[in-house]
Amino acid sequence: DTGVSQDPRHKITKRGQNVTFRCDPISEHNRLYWYRQTLGQGPEFLTYFQNEAQLEKSRLLSDRFSAERPKGSFSTLEIQRTEQGDSAMYLCASSLGGLAGVGNEQFFGPGTRLTVL
Amino acid sequence: AQTVTQSQPEMSVQEAETVTLSCTYDTSESDYYLFWYKQPPSRQMILVIRQEAYKQQNATENRFSVNFQKAAKSFSLKISDSQLGDAAMYFCAYRFNNAGNMLTFGGGTRLMVKP
Numbered sequence: 615d616t617g618v619s620q621d622p623r624h625k626i627t628k629r630g631q632n633v634t635f636r637c638d639p640i641s642e643h644n645r646l647y648w649y650r651q652t653l654g655q656g657p658e659f660l661t662y663f664q665n666e667a668q669l670e671k672s673r674l675l676s677d678r679f680s681a682e683r684p685k686g687s688f689s690t691l692e693i694q695r696t697e698q699g700d701s702a703m704y705l706c707a708s709s710l711g712g713l714a715g716v717g718n719e720q721f722f723g724p725g726t727r728l729t730v731l
Numbered sequence: 732a733q734t735v736t737q738s739q740p741e742m743s744v745q746e747a748e749t750v751t752l753s754c755t756y757d758t759s760e761s762d763y764y765l766f767w768y769k770q771p772p773s774r775q776m777i778l779v780i781r782q783e784a785y786k787q788q789n790a791t792e793n794r795f796s797v798n799f800q801k802a803a804k805s806f807s808l809k810i811s812d813s814q815l816g817d818a819a820m821y822f823c824a825y826r827f828n829n830a831g832n833m834l835t836f837g838g839g840t841r842l843m844v845k846p
Contacts, residue, residue, distance in 0.1 A: 618775075647833060656735075656822050656836030657776075670831050705776070709832070719766075720834065722776040 616641060618723035620706050626729045627696055634692045635726045639708030646689050647720060648681055650674065651703040663689060664711050696730045703727050733758045735825050737837035744813045745845050751798075752808045752840045754823030761785075762828040765799065767808045770839075771819040779821070782806065810842075818844045 619638045627633050639646045644665050649657035660679070661671045665686040675681075678696075683689040693700055704727075707720040735756045744750035756765070767779040782790045782799050789797050794814075798807045810817055823837040 645832070649834075654839075656737075656824075656839050657834070659833040659835070662831060662833055670833070711832070719778050719781065720832075722768075724775040 618706055618708050618721050620704075620723040620726050622726055623724060624727045624729075626731065628731050629696055629698060631696055632692065632694045633696060633728065634690055635704055635728075636688060636690050637706030637708075637723060638688045639706070640721055641687075643708035643710055643721075644686065645709045645711035645720075646683055647707040647709075648689070648691055649705040649707065651705055651725070653702075657705050660691075693728075696728075698730045701728055701730045733760075733825050733827065733835045735823055735835050735837035737823055737840050739840045740838070741841045741843065743843045743845060744810070744817075746813055746815060748813055749809060749811045750813055750842065752810075752821055752823075752842070754806045754808070754837055756804050756806065756823070756825050756837075758804070758825065758827070760827050764826045764828065765797075765806045766824040766826065766834070767795070767797070767806075768822045768824055768836075769817075769819045770822065776822070780808065813844050815844050815846060818842055 621636045647662040648660040651657040663683040678694045681691045703725040705725045706723040709720045710718040763784045765782045768776045769779050770776045780792045780795050794811045796809045820839045822839045824834045
């Protein structure tokens with residue numbers, strides 16, 4: 615089964631450090647989404663890509679956050695100068711996009727749990 | 732902006748019984764989808780059921796069914812014959828049918844199933 619995978623699953627870092635997460639979507643999916651989920655809350659949209667193009671960013675994505683999908687396959691999410699408020703689960707999802715895929719569901723990865731000390 | 736509200740932080744059901752989880756949403760759009768996702772403890776989120784707003788018929792997937800009231804902007808999930816494996820966080824989600832298709836989630840309902 616080649617579902618959405620994320621690495622690492624857990625990351626503990628000290629405030630001020632930079633961290634990078636990776637997401638590998640389902641291979642034929644051209645859309646990739648990042649969400650953030652804080653404890654006891656529902657996920658919140660951060661950004662999404664269609665192929666290698668980053669098409670939308672939430673206001674939650676501050677200047678310390680950057681996401682890339684260089685070859686339209688895997689994606690990375692980097693957080694610079696981490697703060698305690700960045701502690702959360704970072705979820706990646708992928709789907710088929712375009713007119714034919716408007717109704718297609720998003721498949722989620724297991725998430726990366728970030729703890730900032 | 733669209734919002735999704737789940738007013739029940741926790742629900743409990745006896746095994747084999749039926750439970751209904753509530754969800755309301757706010758949108759000015761007419762073309763959208765609604766979803767219920769299940770997130771078991773320490774496991775990834777999976778789609779339970781989907782409803783297209785233009786369809787009047789309520790969606791059903793085995794033991795899971797929805798009551799979609801478009802005018803009232805209500806979208807509840809009914810789980811029949813509850814099983815221990817149904818214990819999880821359940822999230823209601825909205826998606827406007829536009830180019831982005833990003834999901835807007837409610838705050839979730841924790842479902843506990845008693846044996």
